[in-house]
Amino acid sequence: MKIFVDTAVLEEILEVKKLGILDGVTTNPTLVSKTGKPWKEAISEILKEVPDKPVSVEVVATDCEGMKREAKELAELGKNVVVKIPCTEDGLRAISELHREGANVKTNVTLVFSPLQALLAAKVGATYVSPFIGRIDDISYDGLQVVEEIVDIYQFYGFETEIIAASIRHVDHVRRCAALGVDIATIPFKVIKQMYKHPLTDIGLERFVKDAEKAGISI
Numbered sequence: 001m002k003i004f005v006d007t008a009v010l011e012e013i014l015e016v017k018k019l020g021i022l023d024g025v026t027t028n029p030t031l032v033s034k035t036g037k038p039w040k041e042a043i044s045e046i047l048k049e050v051p052d053k054p055v056s057v058e059v060v061a062t063d064c065e066g067m068k069r070e071a072k073e074l075a076e077l078g079k080n081v082v083v084k085i086p087c088t089e090d091g092l093r094a095i096s097e098l099h100r101e102g103a104n105v106k107t108n109v110t111l112v113f114s115p116l117q118a119l120l121a122a123k124v125g126a127t128y129v130s131p132f133i134g135r136i137d138d139i140s141y142d143g144l145q146v147v148e149e150i151v152d153i154y155q156f157y158g159f160e161t162e163i164i165a166a167s168i169r170h171v172d173h174v175r176r177c178a179a180l181g182v183d184i185a186t187i188p189f190k191v192i193k194q195m196y197k198h199p200l201t202d203i204g205l206e207r208f209v210k211d212a213e214k215a216g217i218s219i
């Protein structure tokens with residue numbers, strides 16, 4: 001499973017990169033607003049540090065023509081830019097038309113909450129689809145169940161669109177996505193840190209350090 005970090009905060013992206021596990025970055029207008037930086041500055045800094053892995057950047061237009069125009073402009077910012085387009089009628093149409101026109105734009109259909117939305121995202125040829133697990137759980141449905149159905153449908157028909165499990169809130173979401181064979185999980189920085197922390201690792205390490213001293217082991 002590929003690991004993307006779901007943030008626009010450069011320091012967080014750099015820390016995940018240093019760990020050697022960064023496969024990509026996803027942003028959205030909310031995440032960019034949290035950086036306190038102007039949009040263009042925040043995105044350019046990310047693209048400078050991550051020039052060779054997919055970086056999702058979202059359109060703000062909501063009409064088909066506006067989305068297509070923005071998508072082409074965003075794609076110019078870097079060959080690794082993936083344009084996030086919402087799963088609306090205009091959004092799906094924008095992706096189909098970009099394809100038909102032969103535009104070289106990678107797309108990520110966002111704000112996906114049902115298997116049928118994901119089916120349509122694949123049909124229009126999206127590069128990625130992003131089901132929002134946490135927000136589905138928030139309305140008392142089962143976000144992981146939705147992801148499982150999408151995985152099954154995509155496997156059944158051999159769609160090439162990659163599934164990005166998004167709106168991940170805790171480590172158990174990540175564990176269950178991995179068990180379902182999801183292509184990618186885009187994970188908040190805080191949750192990535194929780195993935196390697198374990199109290200038994202800390203206790204075990206403390207004991208080994210003490211016992212190494214007792215045994216006179218040093219290097």
Ligand code: G3P
Binds near residue numbers: 132
């Ligand atoms: O990538 C989309 C994701 O960031 C949404 O997460 O926590 O705002 O539901 P959340």
